[in-house]
Amino acid sequence: MTRIFIFLAVCFSFISVFFVRAQDLQRLEISYPPPMYIGTPKDMEVERLERTWELNRPVFYVPEGTYNVARDKWIESTGEEPVIGNLELINDGDKEGVEGSYVELGSGHQYITIDLESSFNIYAIAVWHYHSKARVYYDIIVQISDDPDFIVDVQTLFNNDYDNSSGYGAGEDPNYIETNEGRIIDGRGFQARFVRLHSNGNTDNDLNHYTEVEIYGKPAD
Amino acid sequence: MNIRKTNSLVLLLSLFFVLTNFHALCQVRPTKDIITGMEKLLTIISGYEYDKSRVWLQDFQNIMQEIYKDPEALKGTEKLMLQFIQSDATPAGKQFICKHLGTIATKKSVPVLKVMLMDENTAEMALFVIEKIPDPAAGKAMRNSLPHADEKTQVAIINSLGIRRDVKSVNLLAKIICETNPLISESALSALGAIGTDEAADILKSASNILTGDKKWLAMDAWLKCADRFVVDSNPAKALIIYKEVFNARPPAFLRKAAVKGMYTATDEDPVDFIIKHLKSDEPDILPAIISLIYKVPENLNAGRILNEITGLSETDQLRLFIAIASRGDRSVHQALIEAINNEDPEFRKAGLKALARIGNSSDILFLAEKASTLRGTERDIARESLYTISGQEVDQAILSAIEHSDTKIKTELIRSIGDRNIISATSLLLKYSEDPEQGVRVESIESLGKIAFPDDLPEMIRVLVNAQTERERKIAETAVHLVTLKMPDGAYKSKDILAILPTVNDPAILNSFISILGEIGDDRDLSVLRDYLDYEVPDVQLAAIRALSVWPNAAPKEDLKTIAETTEDPRKHSLALRGYITVVEADNNLSEDQKFNEIRHAFDIAANTDEQKIVLSGLGKTISVEALKFAIKLLDKKELVPEAEAAIMLIASDLSWANPRETREELKKVLQLTKNEELKRDIEELLDILSKR
Numbered sequence: 052m053t054r055i056f057i058f059l060a061v062c063f064s065f066i067s068v069f070f071v072r073a074q075d076l077q078r079l080e081i082s083y084p085p086p087m088y089i090g091t092p093k094d095m096e097v098e099r100l101e102r103t104w105e106l107n108r109p110v111f112y113v114p115e116g117t118y119n120v121a122r123d124k125w126i127e128s129t130g131e132e133p134v135i136g137n138l139e140l141i142n143d144g145d146k147e148g149v150e151g152s153y154v155e156l157g158s159g160h161q162y163i164t165i166d167l168e169s170s171f172n173i174y175a176i177a178v179w180h181y182h183s184k185a186r187v188y189y190d191i192i193v194q195i196s197d198d199p200d201f202i203v204d205v206q207t208l209f210n211n212d213y214d215n216s217s218g219y220g221a222g223e224d225p226n227y228i229e230t231n232e233g234r235i236i237d238g239r240g241f242q243a244r245f246v247r248l249h250s251n252g253n254t255d256n257d258l259n260h261y262t263e264v265e266i267y268g269k270p271a272d
Numbered sequence: 273m274n275i276r277k278t279n280s281l282v283l284l285l286s287l288f289f290v291l292t293n294f295h296a297l298c299q300v301r302p303t304k305d306i307i308t309g310m311e312k313l314l315t316i317i318s319g320y321e322y323d324k325s326r327v328w329l330q331d332f333q334n335i336m337q338e339i340y341k342d343p344e345a346l347k348g349t350e351k352l353m354l355q356f357i358q359s360d361a362t363p364a365g366k367q368f369i370c371k372h373l374g375t376i377a378t379k380k381s382v383p384v385l386k387v388m389l390m391d392e393n394t395a396e397m398a399l400f401v402i403e404k405i406p407d408p409a410a411g412k413a414m415r416n417s418l419p420h421a422d423e424k425t426q427v428a429i430i431n432s433l434g435i436r437r438d439v440k441s442v443n444l445l446a447k448i449i450c451e452t453n454p455l456i457s458e459s460a461l462s463a464l465g466a467i468g469t470d471e472a473a474d475i476l477k478s479a480s481n482i483l484t485g486d487k488k489w490l491a492m493d494a495w496l497k498c499a500d501r502f503v504v505d506s507n508p509a510k511a512l513i514i515y516k517e518v519f520n521a522r523p524p525a526f527l528r529k530a531a532v533k534g535m536y537t538a539t540d541e542d543p544v545d546f547i548i549k550h551l552k553s554d555e556p557d558i559l560p561a562i563i564s565l566i567y568k569v570p571e572n573l574n575a576g577r578i579l580n581e582i583t584g585l586s587e588t589d590q591l592r593l594f595i596a597i598a599s600r601g602d603r604s605v606h607q608a609l610i611e612a613i614n615n616e617d618p619e620f621r622k623a624g625l626k627a628l629a630r631i632g633n634s635s636d637i638l639f640l641a642e643k644a645s646t647l648r649g650t651e652r653d654i655a656r657e658s659l660y661t662i663s664g665q666e667v668d669q670a671i672l673s674a675i676e677h678s679d680t681k682i683k684t685e686l687i688r689s690i691g692d693r694n695i696i697s698a699t700s701l702l703l704k705y706s707e708d709p710e711q712g713v714r715v716e717s718i719e720s721l722g723k724i725a726f727p728d729d730l731p732e733m734i735r736v737l738v739n740a741q742t743e744r745e746r747k748i749a750e751t752a753v754h755l756v757t758l759k760m761p762d763g764a765y766k767s768k769d770i771l772a773i774l775p776t777v778n779d780p781a782i783l784n785s786f787i788s789i790l791g792e793i794g795d796d797r798d799l800s801v802l803r804d805y806l807d808y809e810v811p812d813v814q815l816a817a818i819r820a821l822s823v824w825p826n827a828a829p830k831e832d833l834k835t836i837a838e839t840t841e842d843p844r845k846h847s848l849a850l851r852g853y854i855t856v857v858e859a860d861n862n863l864s865e866d867q868k869f870n871e872i873r874h875a876f877d878i879a880a881n882t883d884e885q886k887i888v889l890s891g892l893g894k895t896i897s898v899e900a901l902k903f904a905i906k907l908l909d910k911k912e913l914v915p916e917a918e919a920a921i922m923l924i925a926s927d928l929s930w931a932n933p934r935e936t937r938e939e940l941k942k943v944l945q946l947t948k949n950e951e952l953k954r955d956i957e958e959l960l961d962i963l964s965k966r
Contacts, residue, residue, distance in 0.1 A: 096364070132755070205883075215920070216893065217890060218886060221915035
């Protein structure tokens with residue numbers, strides 16, 4: 052009898068936790084810009100290229116009250132002034148793949164750092180590099196930290212720099228083709244004030260581009 | 273006497289020229305050496321895959337430059353490349369070579385290429401080359417191959433005949449336009465249009481009368497292409513007949529639009545009369561195409577009279593008309609344009625905002641600033657662009673006058689426009705607004721100052737940085753000050769004004785900004801100042817000094833960074849200094865590869881944890897030395913660094929294989945014994961295979 056009682060109590064606890072979780076979480080809704088091209092080019096010869104994102108696109112559930120905390124926040128980049136556009140374009144809400152919507156950074160390994168101005172629990176990061184053409188950007192690394200120098204307590208959320216050319220370890224994430232749906236990266240709820248996104252040229256040229264970055268989170272307690 | 277003097281001078285100059293260029297003349301390589309060089313390169317390229325390094329590319333391009341100048345080498349290379357594309361080289365290698373063979377191939381290549389055309393495995397490559405050979409023999413080979421090729425190749429050959437404008441293939445193509453296979457018949461129609469001779473035009477005219485369904489319209493489309501060709505060949509009268517015939521045949525709208533545009537190009541009618549006449553015709557589906565012709569009307573003609581003569585257009589066509597007229601600079605449609613900008617359709621709003629840049633004047637400044645402050649996305653960008661490009665001296669004055677009485681949002685946009693319009697007289701005004709109570713106004717003022725201020729304004733700019741009220745404003749001021757220093761001439765002491773104020777600054781945040789700017793300027797005269805701040809009492813300032821040294825444009829701070837990394841007990845300082853040390857070593861062109869390796873090896877020894885060791889391994893991968901390769905192999909023992917060590921091995925080996933093929937091969941064989949990574953084994957075996965062919 053006691054055993055049955057304990058069993059029922061345990062079941063009840065699990066069910067309540069499940070319901071609380073289900074009530075707290077909501078599906079992350081991201082608005083996508085119109086596509087700028089159709090289909091996948093056949094001659095895109097890139098190692099470790101993922102071709103099934105459309106089929107396996109994950110659905111993200113985030114806590115209620117999660118919003119884009121990156122909007123209009125301060126952004127810095129490596130290198131000189133941007134070649135085209137300005138850094139404001141990265142978090143101005145305009146993610147269309149047209150002229151005037153993206154910023155072009157210099158060649159080779161470059162990164163941008165978004166200062167969220169205070170700590171947030173980060174659940175998802177959506178990034179659109181340049182999606183007017185089917186391109187693959189190389190050595191994409193997404194890191195978050197409370198340290199502006201990214202030395203202590205750094206979480207690497209995405210890394211496809213498989214030959215460690217940027218020095219943040221050999222990544223195992225796949226290369227992917229840019230589309231209007233960008234790439235959504237799981238933030239796993241880690242707490243951070245700074246978000247850093249690296250890249251190292253693309254299949255068309257050595258330059259780096261960002262059309263938009265959205266960071267979905269909630270203020271840290 | 274004068275003539276004799278002149279002759280002597282010419283002789284002397286000639287002698288001088290020959291002597292000074294003797295070295296260069298001596299550098300011309302014998303043909304045999306060029307061919308041998310190309311042979312070696314082709315051996316390497318035979319193993320090339322799309323995702324592999326093309327370290328040989330520069331050598332290939334250099335040798336091609338030599339080949340273009342040497343007729344004998346051209347002949348030899350053509351032969352070598354032909355052999356190459358028939359060999360068992362990789363498809364990527366063959367594709368690369370085909371691209372270059374196409375630029376040098378002559379009729380001598382035609383027999384081989386013709387045979388390749390017959391084989392569906394090699395046809396695509398052969399066509400890629402043969403279609404570029406100007407000799408008629410190439411066209412003949414393509415025509416002869418056509419009946420024997422497979423369907424896919426037939427379509428490709430037909431398209432190529434069109435691109436070549438192969439006149440002799442007209443009859444052949446005429447025979448296949450009625451083929452049951454739609455791919456082939458449609459390609460033939462299109463090719464005839466591209467060839468565009470009288471004969472081709474006659475065939476297409478007949479075809480468009482005989483054929484039915486979609487093919488009929490395809491024939492007509494190709495016929496229009498013939499007409500376009502006649503216009504290019506200065507025979508507009510002949511073209512006009514075709515355009516009119518197509519237009520009057522009442523084909524679908526896309527063809528009528530193309531025809532009416534063609535008629536506009538070919539007619540000798542007054543362009544404005546032409547447009548009025550066609551706007552009056554009852555053809556609602558092609559009116560947008562006719563209105564778009566207004567953009568092509570010569571500047572000296574008065575297109576505005578269209579407005580007086582055209583009535584009864586739909587609201588959308590009317591807006592299109594106003595925008596087109598406005599884009600020509602006709603201010604009579606100003607009010608209509610404002611209505612278009614307030615329309616519900618975003619396309620009209622965008623077009624209207626764009627056109628306003630052309631006809632706008634100082635009275636439109638506030639309207640555009642208001643739109644820029646309320647719209648989002650592309651529309652806001654266009655509104656801003658128009659605000660920045662409306663011409664006229666009075667416009668600048670109007671902006672400056674309007675700022676004071678505008679509300680914050682509009683004021684912000686107007687201040688922003690000062691920077692983009694480069695209103696250099698507004699520096700004092702911007703300095704005033706850099707202290708405005710509204711943050712948005714202050715931010716835009718500081719940003720615009722960075723664009724318009726001159727080096728003479730630096731002391732004032734520095735004051736703005738010191739007085740910045742928020743961190744964001746200080747960062748913007750930091751960028752602005754740096755931008756102004758960039759306007760100084762080379763050799764100027766760009767940091768002079770900053771150094772003057774530095775001893776008086778005690779606020780660590782402001783100090784950090786100035787130290788950061790010193791790092792960006794990177795003047796060796798400032799190194800001693802930055803070294804002093806490495807021992808400053810506030811740790812954050814010490815970190816700022818390390819960051820500044822880490823972005824230095826040369827290797828001067830290498831020893832500073834190395835010493836900090838070696839000696840400090842502070843993990844943040846250690847990590848920052850180590851990263852800076854590696855960056856500086858990588859960029860130091862004065863170090864040999866062996867010296868670089870010694871520095872990187874030392875960095876590895878002082879790295880405090882695995883993360884830092886991974887950063888060092890990234891630097892190791894860019895060091896082309898046998899010792900570096902051996903060290904990377906040794907690190908395969910360290911479980912936590914295996915993927916990074918493997919990556920470094922491949923990077924070093926790929927580059928090192930040129931200078932030290934024998935040692936690279938020996939070391940790679942050792943890796944094959946040590947590693948369990950199948951992908952790495954495959955990559956190594958491929959590289960060994962290439963090395964064995966060298």
